[in-house]
Amino acid sequence: MPFRLPVLALLLWTIATTAAAEEVTPDATQARMDRVFQRLGTEFVATGHTDGMSIAVVKDGKAHFYNLGTTTRGEERPPTEASVYEIGSVSKLFNSLVLAHAVLEHRIDPQADIRRYLPGDYPGLEWDGTPVRVIDLATTTSALPDNLPNPFPVGADPDKAPFIATQAMERIGPDQVFDELKTVKPSRKPGTVPQHSNLAPDLLGRILERVYGEPYEALVARYIEQPLGMQPGTGKTRASAEVDGYNKRHVAMPRMYERAFLMAGGLRYSPADMAKFLTAELAATDPAIRLTQAPAWGNLDTFAVGYNWTLSRTIDGKPRLRTSGSTFGCSSYIELYPALGYGIILLANRPGETQNEMQALANQALLEIWGKPPAQVALEQALDADGYRNASRVVTAVKRKHPELHLTEDYVNTWAYRLLGEGKAQQAIGLFRYNTGQWPTSWNAFDSLAEGYEKLGDKQNAIANYRKSLALNPDNRHGAEHLQALQVK
Numbered sequence: 199m200p201f202r203l204p205v206l207a208l209l210l211w212t213i214a215t216t217a218a219a220e221e222v223t224p225d226a227t228q229a230r231m232d233r234v235f236q237r238l239g240t241e242f243v244a245t246g247h248t249d250g251m252s253i254a255v256v257k258d259g260k261a262h263f264y265n266l267g268t269t270t271r272g273e274e275r276p277p278t279e280a281s282v283y284e285i286g287s288v289s290k291l292f293n294s295l296v297l298a299h300a301v302l303e304h305r306i307d308p309q310a311d312i313r314r315y316l317p318g319d320y321p322g323l324e325w326d327g328t329p330v331r332v333i334d335l336a337t338t339t340s341a342l343p344d345n346l347p348n349p350f351p352v353g354a355d356p357d358k359a360p361f362i363a364t365q366a367m368e369r370i371g372p373d374q375v376f377d378e379l380k381t382v383k384p385s386r387k388p389g390t391v392p393q394h395s396n397l398a399p400d401l402l403g404r405i406l407e408r409v410y411g412e413p414y415e416a417l418v419a420r421y422i423e424q425p426l427g428m429q430p431g432t433g434k435t436r437a438s439a440e441v442d443g444y445n446k447r448h449v450a451m452p453r454m455y456e457r458a459f460l461m462a463g464g465l466r467y468s469p470a471d472m473a474k475f476l477t478a479e480l481a482a483t484d485p486a487i488r489l490t491q492a493p494a495w496g497n498l499d500t501f502a503v504g505y506n507w508t509l510s511r512t513i514d515g516k517p518r519l520r521t522s523g524s525t526f527g528c529s530s531y532i533e534l535y536p537a538l539g540y541g542i543i544l545l546a547n548r549p550g551e552t553q554n555e556m557q558a559l560a561n562q563a564l565l566e567i568w569g570k571p572p573a574q575v576a577l578e579q580a581l582d583a584d585g586y587r588n589a590s591r592v593v594t595a596v597k598r599k600h601p602e603l604h605l606t607e608d609y610v611n612t613w614a615y616r617l618l619g620e621g622k623a624q625q626a627i628g629l630f631r632y633n634t635g636q637w638p639t640s641w642n643a644f645d646s647l648a649e650g651y652e653k654l655g656d657k658q659n660a661i662a663n664y665r666k667s668l669a670l671n672p673d674n675r676h677g678a679e680h681l682q683a684l685q686v687k
Contacts (some may be wrong), residue, residue, distance in 0.1 A: 200628065217656055224258070227567065231255060234566045235264040238559050243267035247555050249448075250441055250443035250546035252277045256480060258539045269441040269547065271448060272539040279470040282440040283545040284454060285431075285530045286523025286553075289465040290399045291490070292418055292431070294336045294505035296406055298486035301422045305409050308333040308494075315405040318376055322383040330388045335398040337495040337503040339391060341384035346397045347374055349458070357449045362524035367456035375400065389495070392503055396462035399506075403461030414461055421486070426474045431465040440466065441547040443527015451527030451549070468614035469545060471530070476541040479519075479534055491519060500606050514571035517603040522553040529553040533560055538568070573600035586628030590635055607637045611646055622653040634663075648677065657684055 233255055243251055243266050250267035265277040300306040306315070311329035313320050323330050325341065334340040349366035351359050375397075385393075405416045410417055415432045423430060430436070434455060443451045454464055467475075482488050490505035498517075502509040507519045512535075520533035529552040532543040542563075544556040570578075576599065580592045597603050613628035630647035637643050648663035664681040667674055 212648070227257070228262070230567050231257070231262060232264075234563050235262075236266075238563055238566075239264050239266040242559055248552055249444060250275075250277045250281075251280070251281065251544065251546045251556075252281055252469040253545075254279075254473040254476065254543050256473055256476040256541045259477060259481070261470075261477065263469050264675065271442065271444055271450075277441060277469075279473075280468050282436050282466050282468050283530065283547065284440075284443070284466045284525040284528040285462075285472070286525045286528065286549075287394075287531045287543070288432075288523040288532055288543075289461070289463045290506040290515045290523075290597070291521060291532075292422055292465055293399045293402055293406075294490050294507075295462055295486060296333070296417045296421050297336055297402060298489040298505055300406060300409060301489065302486055306332060306405070308336070312401065315408055316376065316379075317408070318380065320380055320382075322377075322381070325384045325482045328387050328389070330384060332402070333390045333494055335402040335405075336505045338393060338395065338398065338506070339389050339495055339503070339577075340395055340398040341386045341388050341391070341393070342395050342397045342401075343382060343385075344395050346378050346400075347458075352627060357445065357447060360445075360451050361489065364452045364454060364526075366455060367454075367458040370456075370458040373538060375404070392495070396459070399462045400458075400643055413611070418465070422475075426478050428467065428471040428474050431467045431471070432460065436466075436468075438641065439468070441528065443525070443547045443549065445527070445549060451525075453527070454525050455686065463525060469543070472543045472545070476532070476534070476543060480536060480539060480541050482536070499604070501608070507508075510606070511604045512571070513577075513604055513609065514573045514600075515602040520557070522557065524549045524553050531556040531560060533557075535564075537648070547666035571602075573603040576600055577603060581625075581628070586625040589628045589632035593632065603664075605636075607633055607640060607643060610636075611642070614646065614650065618650060618653055623650060626650050627654065639669045641674055641677075644670065645674060645677045648680070652680065652684065657687070660684055 235255065239251055239253060242248065244674045248267060250269045253264040263279045269275045269277050269281055297306065301308050310332055312332055313323055313329065330340050330342065347370055349363045351362045351669040354362055355636065406417055406544065407414050419430065422428065440453065445451055445513065478484065479487055482491065491507055492504055493502040493509055494504050495543045496502035498509055498511065506521060508521055510518050512518055516535060516537040518535055522531040523529065527549055528547055529549050530543060530545050531553050534541040542560055544560060546552050546556060577596045580596050581589060584592050593605065610629050610633050617626040627647065627650040630650045633643040634647050644663045644667035647661045648667060651663060653659035661681060661684050664677045667677040668681065
């Protein structure tokens with residue numbers, strides 16, 4: 199099946215670009231960036247993905263801004279570099295950067311059991327003797343519940359639920375988290391599988407407060423906002439500059455000022471603020487920033503996590519860092535390409551899937567501005583010439599000329615599904631088979647290959663590969679359902 203990552207990393211392969219034909223100079227790149235972002239941003243708003251959007255781009259230390267749409271639905275109020283957006287889970291990067299400073303100052307041991315820094319006794323915060331560590335909070339591998347206390351109502355009208363939740367957050371006392379934490383157990387062994395948890399950054403922020411003896415707001419100001427020249431991202435001092443947020447049904451959403459959500463996703467900044475953050479992250483002269491960008495979980499060649507950064511490599515082997523966030527009325531997406539000296543953040547006054555759609559825009563812009571890397575062009579041409587019959591042999595041959603070529607399972611999987619969607623099942627199967635050969639213990643690789651055979655009408659091979667997938671992962675519901683349907687037929 200397609201990988202269920204926050205967003206597919208491979209998008210819009212069929213775009214015709216002019217980047218490769220243009221002279222590569224700073225002025226040409228800037229002109230191309232202006233054209234691309236203005237056009238894509240205008241289309242993004244016009245097609246209803248959001249009412250207003252701001253894009254901040256940093257290239258070679260210089261900031262560029264693109265503001266589109268309106269901050270208030272039904273009114274002509276275009277956003278500016280000073281418009282303030284809720285950044286949602288991108289706030290976790292700030293949380294982790296303060297942690298990095300605490301680690302370098304030897305105030306916190308990232309490998310330590312979190313109970314060392316918490317008040318009270320929490321015997322349940324371990325799995326078969328493996329405790330939840332501080333680093334697990336920053337790498338999204340704590341296996342802790344998503345929200346504690348959980349203010350989000352179940353079964354409520356989706357247009358009213360955010361208001362119910364914010365009212366519930368207002369009633370959460372400062373020690374209520376610690377009281378309820380005494381009944382919590384990890385859902386699996388900590389440090390093994392990334393999964394979303396707002397409780398993890400909340401606990402991390404509370405640990406930082408206890409270690410420093412200062413409020414979280416003061417720590418963010420001291421270690422991030424003041425050194426970088428950013429305006430405060432907490433409180434209501436810039437409420438008049440905040441955009442109005444709306445859900446997908448265009449219902450105005452409440453703003454989130456409640457401290458109960460602050461450390462997990464409650465910061466709010468302008469494009470100008472975030473451009474300063476991008477500039478510092480790309481320069482990485484601060485040892486704390488470098489620490490947050492280093493792999494702390496996983497394998498950089500496949501999938502890794504830093505201090506709340508998702509880390510990977512592009513098809514030509516260059517590092518890429520990204521993350522996204524959403525609140526009730528806003529969403530954000532940020533990514534860095536240090537080798538290009540390029541970083542981008544997109545901010546919108548629409549939540550939920552908009553963060554994924556903004557990643558698609560960012561990927562499309564990257565392709566249009568810089569074009570496909572030579573390794574990708576060579577691989578596509580070689581596979582076309584081979585008819586995708588022996589992808590493994592083709593990849594090996596291309597790597598001799600382009601040793602920088604870097605393929606991951608999810609990248610190839612996504613590419614194959616694009617081909618499948620275009621009716622090119624034989625070519626898709628060639629890539630699916632490549633994945634099963636490269637990652638023979640991946641249940642998803644065999645599930646995808648089975649789906650390819652199923653689309654092709656090859657029932658026997660589809661059944662055989664669904665069975666292989668289920669042998670590797672008996673909990674694969676997609677495979678089980680498709681296998682049952684094929685056997686019934």
